[in-house]
């Protein structure tokens with residue numbers, strides 16, 4: 001009897017309320033002119049089809065099939081337990097990017113929210129503006145230009161250590177050592193190989209759990225990612241503690257890295273970031289700052305390996321830059337500004353194979369778009385593929401053509417590998433520099449052949465090669 005009173009009755013009541021809520025929601029939604037599409041099964045929605053398409057590297061099919069079947073402007077689906085409207089084309093991108101804080105706000109799945117707690121990605125409105133401004137005061141071109149010689153030194157050291165003397169390398173795991181070392185060096189002044197390798201192994205777990213069902217139970221991807229996040233922050237906390245003392249005793253410089261910068265810089269109202277905020281933002285930037293560019297550089301290696309005529313032109317440009325320099329002189333800002341063709345090549349790679357396929361916003365109110373109503377709190381997704389592969393925006397979209405980026409380049413809102421609007425990628429300049437510095441060094445040292453020229457890339461959650469991208473290296477005679 002007691003059991004019925006305290007367990008069974010409340011459970012039945014709770015289920016009834018849930019059921020009622022579900023029915024009322026369906027009746028309400030039916031009355032609205034929602035975008036066409038299907039919400040699939042309750043809670044699961046179309047998540048399984050979406051993940052399957054991502055893992056097979058066929059995400060474009062998931063999007064294109066639905067654009068064709070329902071509406072090429074916007075369609076509805078349901079992913080990660082959320083109702084989602086997928087906004088398509090330049091008009092869809094423009095709507096989402098130009099309505100931040102007016103009608104929409106940035107939104108990430110709850111696994112991201114729980115892992116990156118007080119960091120920028122979980123902030124909206126004025127709070128986000130303030131945090132972005134603080135982080136940007138380190139990540140802007142004027143500040144980053146001072147770190148170029150350091151980036152070049154790290155790239156050369158990386159190639160000497162991990163590529164020189166090898167006949168074959170597997171690009172994806174090796175590139176991570178470069179992008180991770182670079183991020184750790186510029187953000188934390190961490191250069192010790194053992195410390196780097198310890199921290200890097202945690203990031204592997206973190207990455208695999210960042211987009212997952214947020215079930216914190218031993219064995220799940222999410223649980224492993226939570227544990228990894230704690231371990232990473234513990235490590236950064238130790239560095240931070242020592243750094244505070246070093247800054248006070250003038251043994252460390254306020255401009256030596258991002259950590260020092262955040263410890264000594266206040267926002268416009270004179271407020272400093274709390275320790276927890278610094279830790280969460282460092283975790284965000286270390287993660288966002290190396291995994292995306294690792295994917296991008298791996299893809300560039302793939303395209304250059306498959307397109308010898310493009311490789312030759314990149315090499316020509318990079319040799320011209322080297323010829324204007326003294327022996328052993330490191331790259332400077334002015335050198336990188338001359339790498340126009342190389343950046344067009346990288347941009348075309350990011351168009352054809354964007355490391356991140358898109359992002360999400362939350363509807364702050366009922367929205368009217370393309371004759372449909374999109375209810376408040378629905379999630380809104382923009383996806384690179386709806387414009388990058390549109391033949392009316394990019395002629396022969398499947399074809400590699402770096403000249404698309406010459407002159408004025410693609411029309412606004414069509415080329416969006418870094419997103420757009422007030423929540424656009426914060427690390428675009430950092431990524432551009434690390435990519436170009438690597439391209440400069442690698443083409444001068446090697447030519448390469450892909451072991452599997454048709455190797456598939458899948459989103460998990462970033463675009464990564466299924467077999468790690470093994471390549472055969474042929475040292476070239478341009479440098480020792």
Ligand code: HEM
Pocket residue numbers: 106120121132139284285288289290292293296354355356358359360416417418419420421422423424425426427428430431
């Ligand atoms: C090729 C490399 C990269 C690509 C393709 C890329 C792409 C993106 C995309 C698509 C977004 C979402 C934008 C939106 O929702 O509109 C984003 C956000 C972000 N990225 Fe990147 N990213 C790259 C490199 C980096 C680097 C190197 C850093 C840090 C140094 C970084 C830091 C961030 C941060 C902090 C955000 C969140 C911004 C906010 O919420 O306001 N990214 N990135």
